[in-house]
Ligand code: FES
């Protein structure tokens with residue numbers, strides 16, 4: 001059924017058994033205060049999701065306040081790093097509330113261990129989780145305002161219209177602002193169930209609203225962690241071993257302490273030796289040198305004057321608490337090299353891997369195949385390179401600690417911090433600042449603990465700042481991967497077998513239930529992780545950010561071998577997965593997958609592009625959303641240059657259109673930049689690149705001439721957008737570069753600097 | 758420690774700093790003008806861009822001892838009410854994502870327009886290629902500069 005003609009209004013309960021998701025009351029100073037649960041509400045599909053909700057009363061961790069002045073405040077409990085949540089979340093509230101957009105402001109909530117279990121920005125989940133909560137709160141407030149007006153005016157509630165923060169009863173010519181009715185509304189009973197709007201009648205959602213923080217950004221207001229100031233604050237920097245596999249032995253600390261402006265210099269540990277790490281405690285260098293002083297420059301000079309002795313670490317095994325499961329992690333000793341990494345991955349690929357999924361009979365399918373193609377794809381380590389280097393403020397407060405700065409996942413660091421300082425979790429106060437980029441890096445916030453330990457040692461508030469060199473060489477990189485794919489075509493050029501094998505340091509990137517699983521009768525997915533002492537972590541669309549490259553470059557080559565158009569070839573596979581799927585664990589919706597391919601085909605005019613246009617296509621599914629990219633490449637002075645990009649996304653309902661487009665444009669540019677230039681290499685454990693002089697990032701002169709972004713129009717609740725457009729950029733570019741250069745690309749980065757002749 | 762009198766955002770300020778202290782850290786640590794950002798410290802990213810006598814410079818690599826009588830303008834002093842045509846255009850296009858690079862981008866753009874009221878694509882690209890935006894907002898930066906040039 002076409003959603004445009006369907007009525008998509010729905011009802012939502014505000015409680016389930018003993019669990020209530022919403023509580024309304026009078027605000028201090030008059031007005032209506034609605035406390036609501038953020039991230040945990042029943043779905044409008046009914047109580048189906050109830051099983052996922054803990055059967056106990058829980059804290060209402062977000063609020064909506066309508067003051068008698070008419071000012072509306074929404075508290076947004078997610079850290080902001082550029083996804084524009086501070087604007088899109090209030091848009092959802094305002095939609096259901098029928099509020100005047102200009103009267104709404106968003107506030108950033110600080111961290112409270114008990115209240116915000118889902119206070120995490122990452123995995124493109126923020127909007128997805130907040131969607132129902134915000135709609136419930138907005139609709140409830142609107143309901144109570146109307147009830148209050150009905151009682152005051154003695155008219156039926158059904159005759160009252162709410163629009164633009166105004167209540168109107170046309171028949172009796174009565175009118176009131178939300179502000180004037182807010183106190184009365186706070187006396188109304190909290191509705192047990194509220195009506196949500198028909199998604200087709202949204203007036204604000206799907207439109208564009210300006211970034212609420214825009215003015216502060218363009219005038220240079222202190223929004224970021226690195227801007228944090230406090231009375232008596234000292235500046236701290238750290239020095240870590242130059243190579244992975246080494247630790248600190250000693251340093252000329254006495255000389256450093258004598259330098260001008262230096263308060264203290266010492267060696268410290270950011271984790272107790274017996275501490276059991278959690279999944280986000282990744283850290284190659286828990287033993288560091290701290291230098292603390294009055295001024296940043298003096299501390300930087302002292303850091304340059306530091307002379308330290310390092311020693312090699314031997315192999316060790318740690319246990320890690322991976323979300324409640326205890327796993328053992330081997331950290332080899334030794335100084336690793338990029339060239340050895342390549343060999344190790346090839347060796348692993350030649351050996352036995354873990355079978356992740358097998359459908360049909362892969363061996364006989366290959367034995368009897370007409371054509372067999374096998375290719376191997378390689379990915380380097382990548383550094384996140386957020387433009388704001390890691391930093392954090394810390395101040396010991398009696399029996400607790402106040403910390404402030406940029407982080408994506410407070411929930412994962414509180415135990416680490418409590419354990420290291422020997423305090424209880426309740427005494428931790430985390431203040432969020434705006435983040436100067438995240439890309440996954442700030443989910444690993446060891447720097448927060450480092451700041452706190454330093455503050456404790458020097459008995460003063462401290463702002464820890466990483467230099468760019470510290471930031472780039474301390475690890476937590478996108479892993480280095482190798483993926484081998486082998487496929488068989490029958491005599492009608494139909495794909496009959498697909499065998500994907502992935503290895504990586506120190507994780508592989510195979511998602512066994514992703515496309516083309518489900519579309520091929522004989523399918524085998526295998527993977528294996530190889531131990532390394534170089535630390536890795538989540539990077540924009542983890543694992544997908546390389547698997548898309550391997551898979552979608554390979555499919556392009558297969559389509560060519562089959563003599564088919566690359567979009568037709570993919571659509572035929574998706575059609576198969578839709579009508580007659582192989583296996584029942586496939587984690588994608590083939591129709592939505594095909595939808596983005598069809599949309600990008602139409603918008604790029606794919607079929608009508610002249611033969612001389614070098615074009616590439618790719619599509620991928622991750623983080624619950626679907627993305628397809630078409631890229632065209634031109635030759636300029638012998639070098640290929642990206643010309644046009646067409647993006648098609650299916651991320652359900654788009655909340656703030658222009659901001660969504662901005663995010664996709666950013667993902668496209670980030671993808672092109674990393675595909676062409678992104679690479680970290682190692683020599684004897686030492687990262688070969690330390691700053692932007694050698695680590696090349698995309699600049700304005702390398703950006704495409706145009707990026708044309710389109711969204712599939714549907715009424716599915718919003719899904720992720722920060723990550724999904726990113727992975728398919730790499731293979732779309734590789735496929736276009738192949739057209740331009742006549743050579744397939746198997747190794748990232750794709751740009752190879754010309755050797756001086 | 759030497760002392761300097763510097764003219765920053767049309768105000769004379771006395772500061773004390775080591776001669777080799779980069780202007781960036783004088784602004785951020787001594788004057789609490791933190792709109793100017795630290796990104797790389799080696800003149801590669803443009804996050805620290807300010808105007809010295811109207812020209813865009815990288816303040817992380819400009820020692821305070823070289824300041825002399827020069828006039829410094831930072832993002833905080835680009836306009837009195839945050840309504841410089843470049844700032845307005847930035848808001849119109851909602852350029853920022855994380856926003857960290859944007860003060861530097863705006864300062865580079867404002868210096869470009871002060872010298873070339875009607876820059877073409879090539880002039881914009883060459884003036885702006887020293888400013889990295891890790892979030893990839895280059896397209897909007899370019900559009901905003903063109904709009905600011907018209908006003
Ligand atoms: S901080 Fe000055 S150019 Fe990067």
Ligand code: FES
Nearest residue numbers: 856858890891892
């Ligand atoms: S907006 Fe994030 S670095 Fe430019």
